[in-house]
Amino acid sequence: MPIVQSPFVLWSCIVYMAACLAIGYWAWRRTENSKDFFVAGKSLGIVVMIVASNTSIISGFAFIGGPGAVYSSGSSSMWLACAVIGGPVGLILVGKRLALLAEIREIYTLPDVVQARYGGRWPRAAMALALLVGVVGYLGTQVLALGVAMSAMFDINLVASMAIGLAVLAGYSVAGGMLAAVYTDLLQGAVMLTAAFAICFYALEASGGLTEMTTTLQAMDPEYLSAWGTMGPLAAVSWHFLAVLGIAGQPHVITKYLMLRDIRSMRWAQALSISTFLPVTFIWVGVGLAMRYLVQTGAEPSLASEDLATPMFLLHHTPPVVAGIALAGLLGAIMSTSDTFLNLGAAAAVRDIPRAFLGRGIERELFWSRTATVVLLAVSALFAYYMGSLTALLGTFAAGTFAAAIAPTMALGLNWRRASAAACVSSIGVSIVLNVSLELLARNGVQILPQGLFVGAFSLLS
Amino acid sequence: MTEFRDGAVKALGALGVCALAAATVGAWFVFAVCCWAFLGVAFLIGVAPASRRAATRWVVLIGLVHVGLLVAMTLVGPEERFLGLPAGWALLVFGIWTAGIVPNLFFSRIFDRWVLTPEAIDRVLATKRR
Numbered sequence: 283m284p285i286v287q288s289p290f291v292l293w294s295c296i297v298y299m300a301a302c303l304a305i306g307y308w309a310w311r312r313t314e315n316s317k318d319f320f321v322a323g324k325s326l327g328i329v330v331m332i333v334a335s336n337t338s339i340i341s342g343f344a345f346i347g348g349p350g351a352v353y354s355s356g357s358s359s360m361w362l363a364c365a366v367i368g369g370p371v372g373l374i375l376v377g378k379r380l381a382l383l384a385e386i387r388e389i390y391t392l393p394d395v396v397q398a399r400y401g402g403r404w405p406r407a408a409m410a411l412a413l414l415v416g417v418v419g420y421l422g423t424q425v426l427a428l429g430v431a432m433s434a435m436f437d438i439n440l441v442a443s444m445a446i447g448l449a450v451l452a453g454y455s456v457a458g459g460m461l462a463a464v465y466t467d468l469l470q471g472a473v474m475l476t477a478a479f480a481i482c483f484y485a486l487e488a489s490g491g492l493t494e495m496t497t498t499l500q501a502m503d504p505e506y507l508s509a510w511g512t513m514g515p516l517a518a519v520s521w522h523f524l525a526v527l528g529i530a531g532q533p534h535v536i537t538k539y540l541m542l543r544d545i546r547s548m549r550w551a552q553a554l555s556i557s558t559f560l561p562v563t564f565i566w567v568g569v570g571l572a573m574r575y576l577v578q579t580g581a582e583p584s585l586a587s588e589d590l591a592t593p594m595f596l597l598h599h600t601p602p603v604v605a606g607i608a609l610a611g612l613l614g615a616i617m618s619t620s621d622t623f624l625n626l627g628a629a630a631a632v633r634d635i636p637r638a639f640l641g642r643g644i645e646r647e648l649f650w651s652r653t654a655t656v657v658l659l660a661v662s663a664l665f666a667y668y669m670g671s672l673t674a675l676l677g678t679f680a681a682g683t684f685a686a687a688i689a690p691t692m693a694l695g696l697n698w699r700r701a702s703a704a705a706c707v708s709s710i711g712v713s714i715v716l717n718v719s720l721e722l723l724a725r726n727g728v729q730i731l732p733q734g735l736f737v738g739a740f741s742l743l744s
Numbered sequence: 745m746t747e748f749r750d751g752a753v754k755a756l757g758a759l760g761v762c763a764l765a766a767a768t769v770g771a772w773f774v775f776a777v778c779c780w781a782f783l784g785v786a787f788l789i790g791v792a793p794a795s796r797r798a799a800t801r802w803v804v805l806i807g808l809v810h811v812g813l814l815v816a817m818t819l820v821g822p823e824e825r826f827l828g829l830p831a832g833w834a835l836l837v838f839g840i841w842t843a844g845i846v847p848n849l850f851f852s853r854i855f856d857r858w859v860l861t862p863e864a865i866d867r868v869l870a871t872k873r874r
Contacts, residue, residue, distance in 0.1 A: 509832030
């Protein structure tokens with residue numbers, strides 16, 4: 283990744299991080315108990331909730347991984363961006379039920395929901411463990427991405443850049459809990475949306491417009507911009523299916539429904555969601571295709587890694603003002619996912635696992651939640667630094683685990699009376715075992731699933 | 745209501761098995777149809793019972809649109825163009841993507857009937873007050 287030399291880019295990132303810390307301080311003054319820490323005092327309006335929820339799910343993928351995937355596989359990755367129908371499906375199946383349940387009971391976490399629905403300690407314990415395992419994986423990947431991005435942008439070593447990024451993240455997440463997370467997500471969402479429109483404009487300008495770009499790319503490789511892209515139809519469709527139904531199992535998204543102040547405002551959820559999600563998909567698709575066009579026409583050298591598509595494009599084809607906002611948006615995208623996962627992990631460790639195994643909550647829950655947030659961050663940083671490949675494995679595994687373990691448990695359990703506690707525990711257990719074993723086998727060269735079928739989609743259907 | 749959901753859950757199980765079998769033998773078209781049917785049935789489980797019949801009609805319509813697009817995608821060659829763009833890509837962007845956006849835009853209009861009826865909201869708020 284190239285080194286940032288423009289002072290504007292440097293100052294954009296510094297101002298952005300200072301704003302996050304200021305929000306953390308503001309939220310800290312308003313966080314008095316576990317309800318404030320875990321569900322932001324159940325005080326969110328629909329706009330804040332939807333923007334925060336979309337920002338946390340977009341993460342670094344839309345800025346780095348998504349454009350990289352479009353750069354390398356063409357239309358295949360776009361099937362993931364086309365999964366916008368998952369919003370209404372997730373809300374009707376899970377979001378609505380969670381919001382109603384939170385309206386009449388003291389529910390702060392997904393294991394709380396599972397306990398209220400199924401009773402007994404094992405469903406709660408299984409859900410808490412699934413969350414904790416998935417969270418460490420996801421968090422590790424995000425922490426590593428944060429360190430690598432800052433290290434490359436500011437030309438400082440990985441340890442120092444991780445330390446700076448984590449200090450800011452810890453500062454506002456520990457102090458302000460979920461309240462700080464959702465309002466920094468709102469800031470991050472605003473930065474990302476501002477950047478999205480500008481980047482899309484420059485992507486079209488750099489590639490001579492849509493017709494010129496697609497004509498060149500089609501001539502280069504007809505499969506690249508075919509309906510399925512270079513990965514083929516099975517991969518494209520399984521990716522699409524996992525994204526549409528998997529949204530109902532992403533804890534950083536569905537937990538936000540527990541924080542809604544007024545359930546009637548859910549009426550506007552999808553219109554708001556689509557208007558914030560679509561601009562980001564334009565970056566995803568626009569930058570990926572534009573960089574491929576620029577490399578193909580010789581305007582850019584070949585990329586050493588597909589993940590360089592966005593940074594190279596920003597630094598070579600946008601003015602410093604746009605690059606500054608966009609790179610701050612990139613840090614925001616990574617941090618917005620991390621802060622929500624930190625909070626979910628702390629809740630699982632401090633609230634849910636003790637309640638499942640001891641049958642009661644612990645004293646001074648707020649203090650221990652803040653402590654657990656620091657510990658989780660430290661553990662994830664160690665994983666990320668010492669076992670980079672393992673965290674990448676865990677990151678992939680986490681998304682599939684959440685989709686396969688949580689979506690059926692929530693979607694069926696909250697809508698079908700005959701779903702039982704035993705079925706809940708076994709569903710979560712089977713999905714974790716399938717995800718871990720199939721991922722490990724695949725990464726060691728043992729391909730059991732048909733070529734192109736994603737492990738997460740297989741586990742979800744199983 | 746319970747009978748519908750019992751049947752729907754069985755249908756989900758059957759569709760899941762069919763999808764996995766189709767993926768195993770490389771029948772991606774059958775896999776895609778089974779996955780979309782799976783999504784449609786799952787969606788209907790969450791719809792308010794009084795509106796399920798109307799919702800079913802829309803789910804079938806959207807499903808047929810998706811299958812139609814899928815057929816069109818298999819028929820166009822990789823070098824064909826449509827609306828000045830590569831044909832398969834244009835079908836993906838203007839077809840699958842748009843078909844996903846439309847339900848989001850109409851969500852607020854169906855909310856009272858399909859998602860949460862005013863009576864259901866009143867019941868919950870009354871329970872909360874008690």
